[in-house]
Amino acid sequence: MEKCNGWTNYATWRVNLEVFDQLGLGDFWGYADAIPENVNVYDLSIQLKDYADDLIVENSADGLARDYARAFLNDVNWYEIASAMVKNEMVQS
Numbered sequence: 001m002e003k004c005n006g007w008t009n010y011a012t013w014r015v016n017l018e019v020f021d022q023l024g025l026g027d028f029w030g031y032a033d034a035i036p037e038n039v040n041v042y043d044l045s046i047q048l049k050d051y052a053d054d055l056i057v058e059n060s061a062d063g064l065a066r067d068y069a070r071a072f073l074n075d076v077n078w079y080e081i082a083s084a085m086v087k088n089e090m091v092q093s
Contacts, residue, residue, distance in 0.1 A: 009075055030047075049073070049078045
């Protein structure tokens with residue numbers, strides 16, 4: 001896969017830009033008062049993936065479009081997005 005704008009791939013860059021760019025740790029369950037250095041990045045990455053999947057389920061009907069959207073999410077590097085979110089919080093602290 002080819003990198004895109006410094007991210008692992010196009011899917012990771014696009015999902016981060018369109019879904020998570022304006023969100024921070026405090027927008028996710030259990031992270032409202034989290035100290036960024038203590039965040040389990042893997043656990044956060046699972047929550048980010050679930051959040052994006054929920055958006056698809058809430059905003060699309062069953063069928064081909066939903067299947068394609070979920071297939072696109074399979075290419076996302078969730079750990080990379082979670083790591084970037086934690087690093088951004090550390091810079092802002």
